[in-house]
Amino acid sequence: MNKFMLSALACATLLAGPAGAQTPPDASLIARGHALAIASDCMACHTDTPHQGKPYAGGYGIASPMGTIYATNITPSVRYGIGRYTEAQFARALREGIRGDGAHLYPAMPYTAYTRLSDEDIHALYSYFMHGVAPVDTPPEAKTDLPFPFNIRLVMAAWNLLYLDNARFVPDSQATAEINEGAWLVQGPAHCGTCHTPRNLMMAEDQKRYLAGAQLGPWYAPNISPDATDGIGSWSEQQIVDYLRTGRAEGKAQAAGPMAEAVEHSLQYLTAQQLHAIAAYLKTVPAQPGDNDVATATPADNGNTSGAWNVENSLRGKNPPTASHTLTSGEALYSGYCASCHQPDGSGSENQAYPALTRNTVTAMGNPSNLIAAILFGVDRTTGGHQVLMPAFGEGSYVGELTDKQIADIANFVLQKYGNVRVTVTPQDVAQIRAGGPKPFIAQVQPFIIPGMGVGGIIVLALIIWLLRRHLRKQASK
The missing domain is CATH 1.10.760.10 (Cytochrome c-like domain)
Known part of the structure; x- marks a missing residue:
C-alpha cells in the first residue's frame, strides 16, 4: 500500500478515543474497519493528496455544481476531527448525513449509499477511525462556503425527506453469494451510483436510470450498465476486473479524473473475490440505453x-x-x-x-x-x-x-x-x-434566486398596500 493508505494503524498501542470507548478493540476489528474504509474510498476525499495533506485530515476540494465542498477532518482529533463522536453519532453521519453537532452534510459525502452498511460495518469503521487513525490536531485550511441558498444546510433536511432511502442492504434470495457481495459493494461502500447514476432537477439520483451515466463536473461518469452499445455489455468479466484493479482495460477504457482517484485509493486494494463480485453484479443490473450516441465503429x-x-x-x-x-x-x-x-x-x-x-x-x-x-x-x-x-x-x-x-x-x-x-x-x-x-438547472437558476426573492417581496408588499388602501376606502365610504 502507498503512504496515503497506511493511516497509522496503531491498533492496541493508541489510547482509547475520547468518544467513550475505554478499551481499544482487537486488531482484527480495526483491520476490518480499515478494509471497509478502503472500499468506501474515504481516503480519496478526506485527504488533500495534491497538497501532501495528512491522512483523513480533510481540506480536499470536491467540485460540485453548487460550488466547491471541502472535506472535513475525520481523524480522532478532539478539537478538529471526530474525536468526540459517539458511535451513534458516527452512524448518523454515515447513514443520514447529520454531523455530531446536528448540522446536515451535503450528499457529496455519499451517505445515500452508506445507508446500506450494517451495524457491524459501522462498528468496525468506528473502531478503525477511533483507534487505527492518527489524530491530526489542525483544521483544514479551507471550509465549505456555498452561495445562497445552498449554504443553508437545513434545506438538506427537506431533501432527505424526499430522497434519502435510509435502509440497510438486503441480499437477494434469488441471487448467488457472489452477486450479492457485488451488489452490497456497488450499492454501499463503493457507492458507484453516486457518480454513475443520472440526477434529477433536485440533484437526487434517478433510480429509474440506475448506472446509466452522468455528468460529474468536467468529467462524464459513463454508463456502466450492461447495455451492449452505451454500457459495458461488450466487456468480459475479466476486462471489468482489470479496469477496476489497474484503471485500464486494453481496447476499452482508461481511468482519469475522479475514477482514477477511486482506482488509486480504493479499488486496486480490493481482493480478487471482491472485484469479480462487482463485475458479476454489474452484468446483472438492468441494461440502460444511453443518450450518448456512442460510435460502434471508428x-x-x-x-x-x-x-x-x-x-x-x-x-x-x-x-x-x-x-x-x-x-x-x-x-x-x-x-x-x-x-x-x-x-x-x-x-x-x-x-x-x-x-x-x-x-x-x-x-x-x-x-x-x-x-x-x-x-x-x-x-x-x-x-x-x-x-x-x-x-x-x-x-x-x-x-x-x-x-x-x-x-x-x-x-x-x-x-x-x-x-x-x-x-x-x-x-x-x-x-x-x-x-x-x-x-445543472438548480445551479443555473441560483444567481436569480435573490433577485427573484426581492421582486417577489416587492410584489407581496405592493399587494399588502393595495389591500390596505382598499380596506380603508371601504371604511371611509360607510
Missing part, C-alpha cells in the same frame, strides 16, 4: 484499408520542427503535442501504457467531456507502484497551456480520424469544461 474500421490515419504522412515537410507558431491545424497540433506518446497513427504505445485512440470509449462517446478534460487536466494515477501520467495542457501546464481553440482543434482531429465522427467540439465546449463543466 474511421479506421470504415473502409480505410491502409490502416489508421497517420498524421505524419500529411504533414511531412509542411512545418519546420522549430516553428511551433506554425502549429495552427488540428493535425499539426496533434503531431506536435500528442503523437510522441499516442503515435502518429493513434495506435498508442506498444504496451498500451499510452492507449490507442481507436476503439477507445473516450473517443467513441457522443459526449466529448472526457476527451476534453483529459487534454485539459491530464491523467495521473498510480496502481501497483506504477504511475500513469499524461501531462495537462490546461491552466498551469508545465508543457505549455493550449487555448480553447487549440484544444478543440486537437479533439476534432482525433474524433474525425480515430473516433466518433458524429461529434464536433467547439472552443465554447472547451471553455465550459475548463470552467468546471455544464451546470
Whole structure:
C-alpha cells in the first residue's frame, strides 16, 4: 500500500478515543474497519493528496455544481476531527448525513449509499477511525462556503425527506453469494451510483436510470450498465476486473479524473473475490440505453484499408520542427503535442501504457467531456507502484497551456480520424469544461434566486398596500 493508505494503524498501542470507548478493540476489528474504509474510498476525499495533506485530515476540494465542498477532518482529533463522536453519532453521519453537532452534510459525502452498511460495518469503521487513525490536531485550511441558498444546510433536511432511502442492504434470495457481495459493494461502500447514476432537477439520483451515466463536473461518469452499445455489455468479466484493479482495460477504457482517484485509493486494494463480485453484479443490473450516441465503429474500421490515419504522412515537410507558431491545424497540433506518446497513427504505445485512440470509449462517446478534460487536466494515477501520467495542457501546464481553440482543434482531429465522427467540439465546449463543466438547472437558476426573492417581496408588499388602501376606502365610504 502507498503512504496515503497506511493511516497509522496503531491498533492496541493508541489510547482509547475520547468518544467513550475505554478499551481499544482487537486488531482484527480495526483491520476490518480499515478494509471497509478502503472500499468506501474515504481516503480519496478526506485527504488533500495534491497538497501532501495528512491522512483523513480533510481540506480536499470536491467540485460540485453548487460550488466547491471541502472535506472535513475525520481523524480522532478532539478539537478538529471526530474525536468526540459517539458511535451513534458516527452512524448518523454515515447513514443520514447529520454531523455530531446536528448540522446536515451535503450528499457529496455519499451517505445515500452508506445507508446500506450494517451495524457491524459501522462498528468496525468506528473502531478503525477511533483507534487505527492518527489524530491530526489542525483544521483544514479551507471550509465549505456555498452561495445562497445552498449554504443553508437545513434545506438538506427537506431533501432527505424526499430522497434519502435510509435502509440497510438486503441480499437477494434469488441471487448467488457472489452477486450479492457485488451488489452490497456497488450499492454501499463503493457507492458507484453516486457518480454513475443520472440526477434529477433536485440533484437526487434517478433510480429509474440506475448506472446509466452522468455528468460529474468536467468529467462524464459513463454508463456502466450492461447495455451492449452505451454500457459495458461488450466487456468480459475479466476486462471489468482489470479496469477496476489497474484503471485500464486494453481496447476499452482508461481511468482519469475522479475514477482514477477511486482506482488509486480504493479499488486496486480490493481482493480478487471482491472485484469479480462487482463485475458479476454489474452484468446483472438492468441494461440502460444511453443518450450518448456512442460510435460502434471508428474511421479506421470504415473502409480505410491502409490502416489508421497517420498524421505524419500529411504533414511531412509542411512545418519546420522549430516553428511551433506554425502549429495552427488540428493535425499539426496533434503531431506536435500528442503523437510522441499516442503515435502518429493513434495506435498508442506498444504496451498500451499510452492507449490507442481507436476503439477507445473516450473517443467513441457522443459526449466529448472526457476527451476534453483529459487534454485539459491530464491523467495521473498510480496502481501497483506504477504511475500513469499524461501531462495537462490546461491552466498551469508545465508543457505549455493550449487555448480553447487549440484544444478543440486537437479533439476534432482525433474524433474525425480515430473516433466518433458524429461529434464536433467547439472552443465554447472547451471553455465550459475548463470552467468546471455544464451546470445543472438548480445551479443555473441560483444567481436569480435573490433577485427573484426581492421582486417577489416587492410584489407581496405592493399587494399588502393595495389591500390596505382598499380596506380603508371601504371604511371611509360607510
